[in-house]
Structures are given as C-alpha cells and as structure tokens.
Amino acid sequence: MDASHDGADQAHARLFTPLSFARGPAMANRIALAPMTTDQALPDGTLPPDELRWIARRAQGGFGLVMTSASYVQPNGKAGGGQTGLWSDAHIPSLAQLAQAIRVQGRVATLQLHHAGCRAWKRTVSDIVAPSPHAETGARALSTAEVEQVAADFVAAAVRAEHAGFDGVELHGAHGYLLAQFLSVEDNRRDDRYGGSLENRARLITEIIAGVRHACRPDFQLGLRLSPERWGMRLGEMRELAARFMQDGDLDWLDLSLWDAAKQPEDASFASRPLLGWFTDLPRGGTRLGVAGRITTPRAASAMLAAGAEFVMVGRTAILHPDWPRLARDPAFTPLPTPVGADYLAAQDCGARFIRYLHTFQNFVASEQVAS
Numbered sequence: 001m002d003a004s005h006d007g008a009d010q011a012h013a014r015l016f017t018p019l020s021f022a023r024g025p026a027m028a029n030r031i032a033l034a035p036m037t038t039d040q041a042l043p044d045g046t047l048p049p050d051e052l053r054w055i056a057r058r059a060q061g062g063f064g065l066v067m068t069s070a071s072y073v074q075p076n077g078k079a080g081g082g083q084t085g086l087w088s089d090a091h092i093p094s095l096a097q098l099a100q101a102i103r104v105q106g107r108v109a110t111l112q113l114h115h116a117g118c119r120a121w122k123r124t125v126s127d128i129v130a131p132s133p134h135a136e137t138g139a140r141a142l143s144t145a146e147v148e149q150v151a152a153d154f155v156a157a158a159v160r161a162e163h164a165g166f167d168g169v170e171l172h173g174a175h176g177y178l179l180a181q182f183l184s185v186e187d188n189r190r191d192d193r194y195g196g197s198l199e200n201r202a203r204l205i206t207e208i209i210a211g212v213r214h215a216c217r218p219d220f221q222l223g224l225r226l227s228p229e230r231w232g233m234r235l236g237e238m239r240e241l242a243a244r245f246m247q248d249g250d251l252d253w254l255d256l257s258l259w260d261a262a263k264q265p266e267d268a269s270f271a272s273r274p275l276l277g278w279f280t281d282l283p284r285g286g287t288r289l290g291v292a293g294r295i296t297t298p299r300a301a302s303a304m305l306a307a308g309a310e311f312v313m314v315g316r317t318a319i320l321h322p323d324w325p326r327l328a329r330d331p332a333f334t335p336l337p338t339p340v341g342a343d344y345l346a347a348q349d350c351g352a353r354f355i356r357y358l359h360t361f362q363n364f365v366a367s368e369q370v371a372s
Ligand SMILES: Cc1cc2nc3c(=O)[nH]c(=O)nc-3n(C[C@H](O)[C@H](O)[C@H](O)COP(=O)(O)O)c2cc1C
Pocket: 034, 035, 036, 037, 038, 069, 070, 112, 172, 174, 225, 257, 258, 259, 292, 293, 294, 295, 296, 313, 314, 315, 316, 317, 361
C-alpha cells in the first residue's frame, strides 16, 4: 500500500475516534446527526410517537451526537406548523422521552434552541417580531426589554432541556432566524445596546451564553450554530466573532452551517481558500469545531477532518440512512441516489408528516409516491 493510501486510511479511521468536550460526555465518534425539523410535532409543540421513532432509530444507528430538531423558545418564535416547542414546562415530558432514547444508546443528547423572529409562521403567529421593523414580513421591532426577555426565555428553555435529561443545547444562530437577524447588518438597524457595532449585534447571543452557563449545571454542554455568509452576515465579522466565542471558553462547540462544507466563499475578497478554511486556522481554546453541508460519504467526512474540523454533521443523508455511521465504516460507501420513494422513507422511520415536508426539498422524494 502506498503512502497516500495510508493517509486516506488514517483520515477515515479518525472518524471513528472519540471526541471529548470541555464539559459533559464525549462523542464516541466524530459523526453527529444534524438538527432537522421534521414538521411532525403536534400544534401545541409537543411530540408524537413518530418523532421518538425517528430519533431513536438514528441513535441506534451510531451517531456519536444526536441533535433534535429546532425547538422554539417563545410562542411567537414558531417557524412552522409542526415545529417542536420548549417555551413551557408542558413540553418537557415528550422531549424527556427523546433524551432518554438517545442516552440509552450511549450517544450525546443535544437539543437545538430556536426563535424564528421575522420568519415566524404567519398562520398562527400574529405578533411577528424582529430586531428592526421588517417591511417584507410586517415584523415589528422588539423593545429593549423584550430583547432581554428573549434572552431570558432561551435560558429558561435550556434549563427545561436540562430537566428533560439532555446533555446540552445548541443555540440556532444560523439561517436568518432571530439570533442571526440580530447579527445581520441588514436586519439589525437598532440604536440601543443590541444594535450598531458587531459587539452590540452579538450581545443577545453573548447574554444567552452567559445566562445558560449561570443557570445550568457546570457540565451542561452548550454549542452555537452560525452561518458565516448570506442573510446579512459578513464573513470577516463572522470570523472575528467565531474567534471570540471559541476562545471565551463558554461554548463546547461551534457548528458551522455551510450547506456545502467544501464550498468557496461568496465574498470574492475571501476567494483564496475554501469557506471552512477561514475558521479552521482560528485559535479555538477547548472549543470543538463542527461543520455541516453535503457531507454524504465517509470520504467527504474524513476530508473535513483533514481540513481541520473536529466533527461532521450529517443531515439529509441521515434521513436516507439512519445507520450512516455504521455504513461509513466502509470507506467506499455511497448513499442511495435521490429521489427515493415515500415507502422507503417510511421504512427508515420517517413519519407521514415528515415525508410530506420532505417533498418541499428539491429532488428528495419521488413525486409519484406522495404520502397521504
Ligand atoms: C428537513 C430538514 C430540516 C432541517 N431543520 C433544521 C433545523 O431544525 N435546525 C438547523 O439548524 N438546521 C436544519 N436543517 C439544516 C441541516 O441541519 C443541515 O445543516 C443541512 O441539511 C445541510 O446538511 P446536509 O447537506 O447533510 O443535509 C434542516 C435540513 C433539512 C434537510
């Protein structure tokens, strides 16, 4: 075997080595289930048995860390009809079943916390809020006291997640939702302490992080998901912010949601390296760096580790293959091509509602197989 084969073998083997965090349990491998909203929660935000089956199957399938779909922390932060809630203690029991199903398999159990901001679901949310008035959606600006309440409600939801038995939470600061709207130079035009400078635009996230650290037990894990571009993010700023958050030591991981982990930056002034490369060279302290986006094969996953990420997050491919980490033991594994039939997805423990939702993702479900 030649040297390049040895290198490839080593990179592949690294995927299956444990990853410790500054706090809480370690991942048994470097492969996480990406947070995915299944749209199958009940109208009150509690979970039906379908959600338990979906998550339990992925925990059995070998993901070192299993993250739930995004849970909204205030009633007006709901992004879709079937989204999971965590703004009330009534949401704890069904989430506790999820945490138990993940932990019983020896996986790290993580819950994602979310607020949709101006992207809230108009059908049930009448009071749509944002950092600043948003003409397109009609969202009104939050008062300073209301921003403080948002921070308090993220922290309260983290405490509920702790009571439900999760090892930790991830703050959804990506994809143009409320926390990202605050970071955005386009959506945030405030002149109080939550607007203006990068430090001010990041203050809501900073306060939530401090609040979770204060309110939850010392080994409770905390991660942050960021999108470094689009939605009014400036790559240079996001790099600065990532450096600060990683070195502060309050986060256990930073999760970069790139939609294509191997992509080039959209901003031409950063064209000299791939987007991920603008983050892998930052000093991290003890904060782990994860990445998501089109990581479909073990080769793509080990290439991300070789590029400097410490764990990978697998999304759509984990819908197709609940046991992707086991299949990925074969370095040559490639996933099924899409579209797939609704019956195939049902056999992978995707509920009927989730399958209907997946029809909105281009070329994922074969159109002649719409689940009724
Ligand atoms: C059905 C579906 C639901 C998603 N829901 C969420 C979510 O709740 N929170 C989040 O941060 N990202 C969400 N995402 C994005 C994924 O976590 C992931 O970053 C993205 O799908 C790219 O990874 P992939 O190419 O492996 O699918 C969702 C993606 C899909 C396909």
